[in-house]
Amino acid sequence: MHAPRLIPFSFWLSLPQLITWGSVFYTFSLLMTPLEAELGMGRAESSLAFSLALLAEGLMAYAVGRWIDAGHERVVMTLGSVWVGLGLLGHSAVTSVAGFYAAWIWLGLGMAATLYTPAFAVVTRRYGQDFRRAIITLTFLGGLASTVFIPLFSWWMDLWGWRQALWALAALQFLVCVPLHGWLLQGAPRPAAHADRMHTDVAPPPESVREHLRHAPFWLLALFMVLMMSVTSALPAHMIALLQEAGLSPTWVIAVPAAIGVIQVVGRGVLFLFERRWDVHTANRWIPGFIPMGVLALLLGGFHPAGALLFVLLFGLGNGMITIVKGTALAQYVSRDHVGQLNGLLGLPIAVARAAAPLTVGLLWSPAGGYQLALLWLLVASLLATAALWVAQRHALNTQP
Numbered sequence: 001m002h003a004p005r006l007i008p009f010s011f012w013l014s015l016p017q018l019i020t021w022g023s024v025f026y027t028f029s030l031l032m033t034p035l036e037a038e039l040g041m042g043r044a045e046s047s048l049a050f051s052l053a054l055l056a057e058g059l060m061a062y063a064v065g066r067w068i069d070a071g072h073e074r075v076v077m078t079l080g081s082v083w084v085g086l087g088l089l090g091h092s093a094v095t096s097v098a099g100f101y102a103a104w105i106w107l108g109l110g111m112a113a114t115l116y117t118p119a120f121a122v123v124t125r126r127y128g129q130d131f132r133r134a135i136i137t138l139t140f141l142g143g144l145a146s147t148v149f150i151p152l153f154s155w156w157m158d159l160w161g162w163r164q165a166l167w168a169l170a171a172l173q174f175l176v177c178v179p180l181h182g183w184l185l186q187g188a189p190r191p192a193a194h195a196d197r198m199h200t201d202v203a204p205p206p207e208s209v210r211e212h213l214r215h216a217p218f219w220l221l222a223l224f225m226v227l228m229m230s231v232t233s234a235l236p237a238h239m240i241a242l243l244q245e246a247g248l249s250p251t252w253v254i255a256v257p258a259a260i261g262v263i264q265v266v267g268r269g270v271l272f273l274f275e276r277r278w279d280v281h282t283a284n285r286w287i288p289g290f291i292p293m294g295v296l297a298l299l300l301g302g303f304h305p306a307g308a309l310l311f312v313l314l315f316g317l318g319n320g321m322i323t324i325v326k327g328t329a330l331a332q333y334v335s336r337d338h339v340g341q342l343n344g345l346l347g348l349p350i351a352v353a354r355a356a357a358p359l360t361v362g363l364l365w366s367p368a369g370g371y372q373l374a375l376l377w378l379l380v381a382s383l384l385a386t387a388a389l390w391v392a393q394r395h396a397l398n399t400q401p
Contacts, residue, residue, distance in 0.1 A: 022149025056108030061347020080113025263316025290318025
């Protein structure tokens with residue numbers, strides 16, 4: 001069976017990404033204040049719910065990847081959308097802190113089956129050498145999730161209250177995401193059906209996956225992803241405070257982070273337009289450098305507004321494009337046929353890193369030094385991540401026949 005045309009398929013698959021990222025990932029910050037008031041929680045207690053969701057997502061990631069590698073992508077992502085919809089409905093009925101935590105653990109399990117990692121595995125298995133272009137297309141709408149859903153959900157909360165606003169988000173899952181996944185993901189390729197597999201894909205699937213774990217590229221890419229996910233998770237959580245320390249006006253403090261989603265999409269648009277003209281491995285080497293350059297702009301700029309604006313521009317472009325690098329690196333330098341399972345193996349360490357990074361930055365902040373020490377840590381972590389990618393790429397390319 002021939003795969004459907006790349007651009008239409010990736011575009012339609014990106015619509016549930018927009019809705020699910022917006023409905024679950026980006027609405028949490030808007031729910032914190034009313035839930036804290038209603039359930040009597042402090043900020044640490046409410047934040048724990050999101051950390052539990054990330055950990056649940058990480059714990060489920062390997063099983064989801066294995067099911068997708070086995071050809072069950074339609075069932076996984078369709079039932080995942082049903083699961084998320086039910087979780088949003090359950091969240092709307094929360095009346096206790098325990099119920100709040102349970103709702104976010106449930107939603108975290110659903111995130112593992114519906115967000116970028118399973119979607120990237122789907123297009124990687126379907127589109128052979130064009131999988132990178134499919135992933136770039138897939139991320140366009142997803143990159144706008146915060147830009148669309150933060151104001152939309154805020155408006156719905158003002159109109160109806162947070163419980164009824166969650167009903168509307170659940171309706172989007174049931175009426176848009178479930179039928180789209182069910183219709184779009186028919187005809188999944190069988191396991192190991194690629195004609196142009198990399199040289200490492202020569203053993204039966206279980207042995208082959210274990211074989212990849214004996215070689216340096218997988219572990220170097222694991223280090224790259226864990227460190228870079230730490231940096232890109234820590235910065236947004238502290239963005240408002242960072243920009244306030246930089247001396248920006250209140251209007252800019254709100255407007256600049258809101259623009260990051262748009263800047264991310266611009267970065268992906270640049271990749272989409274020029275990726276056939278650029279050497280993919282050269283692009284992979286240099287794209288992660290935007291993140292440490294952005295951090296360096298803050299450090300060298302002395303937290304002046306110009307440095308902060310340059311930081312946001314570099315971070316937005318880098319974060320937008322690095323999603324593509326993270327989504328394709330394992331397929332390019334380790335194995336495409338087992339990318340779901342390989343990504344799944346990294347689900348828990350990445351989830352722990354994402355959950356711990358904002359706390360680490362908070363602990364490194366001080367009244368006297370502000371974010372200086374935290375930014376130095378983020379700079380070192382992002383440079384180490386970039387170096388790990390470079391070494392992994394060189395090792396993999398040098399060992400290819």
